Amino acid sequence: MADPAPVPPPADARRSFLTKLMAMVGGGLATLTPVAAGVWMTLDPLRRKSSAASFLPITKLESVPDDGLPRQFPVIADRNDAWTGFAAEPIGAVYLRREQGSDTIEAVSATCPHAGCFIELDKRDRCFRCPCHNSVFTLDGGIVSPSPSPRTMDSLECEVRDGRVAVKWENYYSGIAEKVARP
Numbered sequence: 611m612a613d614p615a616p617v618p619p620p621a622d623a624r625r626s627f628l629t630k631l632m633a634m635v636g637g638g639l640a641t642l643t644p645v646a647a648g649v650w651m652t653l654d655p656l657r658r659k660s661s662a663a664s665f666l667p668i669t670k671l672e673s674v675p676d677d678g679l680p681r682q683f684p685v686i687a688d689r690n691d692a693w694t695g696f697a698a699e700p701i702g703a704v705y706l707r708r709e710q711g712s713d714t715i716e717a718v719s720a721t722c723p724h725a726g727c728f729i730e731l732d733k734r735d736r737c738f739r740c741p742c743h744n745s746v747f748t749l750d751g752g753i754v755s756p757s758p759s760p761r762t763m764d765s766l767e768c769e770v771r772d773g774r775v776a777v778k779w780e781n782y783y784s785g786i787a788e789k790v791a792r793p
């Protein structure tokens with residue numbers, strides 16, 4: 611004699627099972643989302659990089675002649691983009707200046723505040739010039755009028771310790787009168 615055909619579960623039982631399954635999936639997603647966000651915050655190189663600006667070693671004090679004429683130095687640091695770290699590469703440039711007999715260093719960024727071009731030193735005329743739109747600056751970074759730059763060259767905090775010069779490196783927004791550091 612043949613076995614009786616299996617009896618399908620009632621429609622209510624199927625609906626109840628589906629409701630429980632959806633609740634489990636939804637609950638799992640709700641738990642995983644904050645966990646994933648926490649992992650992202652921890653591992654994302656951009657987020658780790660966005661700490662406050664720090665002092666970066668630039669050169670020895672004796673490498674900055676005390677003749678009042680600025681000298682250009684690269685700013686070297688580890689750099690991170692969204693996913694990759696690049697060890698010790700140039701991220702900008704600074705001009706360092708020292709007056710005769712002084713151990714105090716003045717530092718200005720070589721990035722033009724007008725539109726971000728690289729500012730050059732004109733040794734003959736003893737001034738800075740930006741080749742992009744002809745802004746002219748004095749040796750201490752002041753504007754020579756008329757210049758399209760909306761502000762002076764960006765001064766940077768500088769520290770001399772144990773015969774080494776370090777600069778607090780920051781990038782500033784260009785094209786505006788205020789000196790505002792990029793995050």
Ligand code: FES
Pocket residue numbers: 722723724725726727740741742743744745758759
């Ligand atoms: S970018 Fe320097 S003057 Fe325009």
